[in-house]
Amino acid sequence: MKIAFNAIRVSNRAGSGFDTFIINFVNEFARYVYSQKLNIDFDIYTFYPQHFPEVKKENIKQVKILFWKIAGSAAKTPNHTDTLKHKIFNQLSGLKNFLADYLRIFWTQFVFPFLARKYDLTVALTEYDAALFINKQMVIVHNTVPFLFPDFPTKYRFYTYQLLPKILRKCKIITVSNILKEELVNMFSLDPQKISVVYEGVDQKIFHPAPESEIELFKKRYQIAGDYILAVGHSHPMKNFSGVVQAFSLIRKNHKINLVIAGYADKKLPLSDGMIFLGHVPNDKLYILYSGAKCFVFPTWHEGFGLPPLEAMACGCPVVVSNRGSLPEVCGEAAIYVDPDKPENIAQEVLKVLNVLNVLNDDVVFNQMIKKGFEQAKRFSWEKTVKDFLDIFGKFSENAYLEK
Template sequence: MTKTRIYINGRFLKASVTGVQRYAYELLRTIDQLIGRDDPAVRGYEFIVLAPTGEIHELGTRHIEVRQAGRFNGQLWEQISLPLLAKNGFLLNLCNAAPLFKRRQAVTLHDAAVYSVPDTYSSAFKMWYKLMFRTLGRTSPLILTCSENSKDELIRHCGIREDKIVVIYHGKEHVLQSGSAPDYPAQQGLDRPFVLAVSSRSPNKNFRSIVRAAELIGDQGFDFVIAGGTNPKIFKSEDAELGNNVRHVGYVEDEELRTLYDRASCFVFPSFYEGFGFPPLEAMACGCPVVVSDTASLPEVCGDAVLYCDPNSPEDIASKIAKVMQDPELQQDMTQKGLAQAAQFSWEKCAYETLGEVKRHAIGRYAEKVARSENRKAQA
C-alpha cells in the first residue's frame, strides 16, 4: 500500500530553542515514538522533515527522516525551495511560518503577538508576519493554535474562518524527562529558600516588574533567582540599588532548570502576553507553586492551581509572592493543585489530536477533492 507522505517544515532546526521550537521538537519526537510502536494513528503515513542545507540542530528521531535539500536559506528557502521539495505531499508547518503559495498544508500559528504586543517587534518583522498570517489564514485548509485565547485573537485580527482553526494544547513531559543537576543550587550559592523567574530579553516578559517586586519585598529571608536572558540590573529603578537578595544565574541547561523548578518555593511569571505559556506549566509539573499574570492564555493553561497577579502592578506581584512564601500550607495546596492541572497536558495527546486534525481537515479534504475531479473526468 502506498503511504501518504507528510512533509514537515524543518526550518526550525536552524533556530535556537524557544517555546515555539520546543513545541516542534517534542511533537515530532512523540510522533516518532508512535511510529516506533506501529500505532494506528500513523499507519499509512510517511513523515519526512525537510530542512535547509548547512548546520542544523539534531532532531533525535529514529523513524522520521531529516532531509536537507534546496537552495537558499531562511525565508527564501521557506518560500521558494520548500514548496517545490514538498510538491508531492502534504506539508505541516509548526512554527508560525509557511510558504504562502502552497495549498496542501497546515500551519500552527501560536499567537497573535504581532497584533497584541506590537512594540516587541521590528516594523519589518510585523509587516511580514501580518501579511503571512492573513494569507495563510485564507489559503491553508487547516490552522492549528495552542489556546482558545490565541484562536479568538487570530480570528479577530486575521479574518480566519472559525471552522478552519483548531486548538490543540501543548505538553509538559519534556521538563520531567530532562534529568536534574542536584549540585547546581549549591554551586550558585543558593542556600536559602528562593523565588524563581525565567528571564528573556523581550520586554513582554515584564522582568522589570519582578525586580521592582523584589525591591518592595526586601530581604525577608529568601532570594529571587532569575535564570536566563538579560541581566536584571538593567531593569532596576534609577533611585534604588538592586537588592542582594536578587541573583541572576544567567543561561541554564535543561537539567539545571529542572533542578531550579524542583527546589524553588515559588515560581513567578508576570508576562504581559503569552500564546500558551510553557514556563508556568513546567513549574506546576515539577510541583512548584506558581504566581502568574491574569492575562491572555495563562488563566486557560493554569486554571485554579495558581495565584494570579496584575502584571501592571509590581505591588500586586510582590503581595502574591509574599503570600506564597509566608504560608507553607498554601505552598503544599498549590503544589497538589498544580500537579493535577499539569497532568491534563501531554505531548502524546497533542500528537494524537494533531494527526487526527491533519488527516481529517487537510488530507481527507484533499482526497475528496481529487476523487471528485477524477469522477468528473470519468463522466466526461
C-alpha cells in the same frame, strides 16, 4: 498521504519556546507513528538533525545552504562580562542570529515550495515558517503578540504584517489555546471552522521534583546561596521582567530571599541585591531549578500557551502567573493570578506564598497548592498533543477544509 514538516526554526542550542515545542512534538509524533505502525509517510526538514533522535534517518532531510553551520550557532558565551572579547563575541553572535533568521525566511519562501510539490501536505510548526506559495498547508500558530502589541519589537515585520495574514486566510490553522483561536478569528475575520486547538505538553520524564541532593549541588554550581524565587524567559518586553524586578524590590523589604532569572533577560534591567542571572539553563537541568524554588513567578502580558508554569507545577513549585492571555485557560485553579501591570500586586501574592512556607508553616495549604499543580500538569502531555493533531490531520486529509 505524505507530509513534510518544516522544522528549520529549531536552533543548535534549542533554548526557545519554539524549540521546545518543535523538538518535543516531532519526536513524539515519530515515536507514536512508528510504534502504532500508522500508514503515514513523513519527512522532517531541519538544520540540526541531532534534536530528533526518535526520527529515522531516512525521514530526516537536513537543510544545507550557505552559512547554515553558523545559523543559530551555540557557542558558549565567555565568562567575562565587560571585556572587549565579550563585546566582540556579542556582536558576532548578533550577526549570526541575524543571518540565521533571514536564511530561514528565504529558504521557507523560495526553496521549500519547490520541495513541497512531492508532498500531499506541509506542516509549518510555527507561524514564522509558513510559505505563501504552498496551498496544501497546515500552520501551527503560537502567539499573536505582534498584532496585539505593535509597539513591541518584532522580527520580520514585512512577513508578519503583510504575508502572514494572507497565508492564514488560505490554509488550515492549529492554535495552542482557545484564546489564541478567538484572537485570530477577531483579528483576521477567519472562519472558526478552519481553526482547531491543540494544547502543548509537559514531558513528565524530564519535569518532576528533584531530590534535595541534586538541588544543593545545582545551587553550589550556580552560586545560589539561600532560598530563591524563580523567573524564566527571554528578554522580550512581553515577558515583563521589569515588573518582576519591581515586585522583587518590594518583596526584599519583607523577606531576605533571592530572585533567580534563567534565560536571556534584558541586560538593561536594574540590578539589586539578591538578583542572580543564570543565562541559558538546559532543559535537562531546568527541573532542578524549578524544584528548588520557593515560588515561580510568570507575570507576562500575553501568552499563546505558557509552558513554563506547567513545568514548574510538575516539579512541585507554587506558581504565580498573569491573569491575561492563555494562562487562566492553561493553569486553571492550580495557579495564583496577578495583574501584570501592578508590581505591588505581584509582590503581595508572592509574599502570601512565602508566608505560607516560612511564617505560617502551613503544610496543609502548601500541600494543596502543590497537589493542584501536579494534577494540572498531568492534563498536558506530548502524546495527547500528537493524538489531537492526528485527529485533525485525518479530517484535513479528507479535504474537509481545503479551499478550492
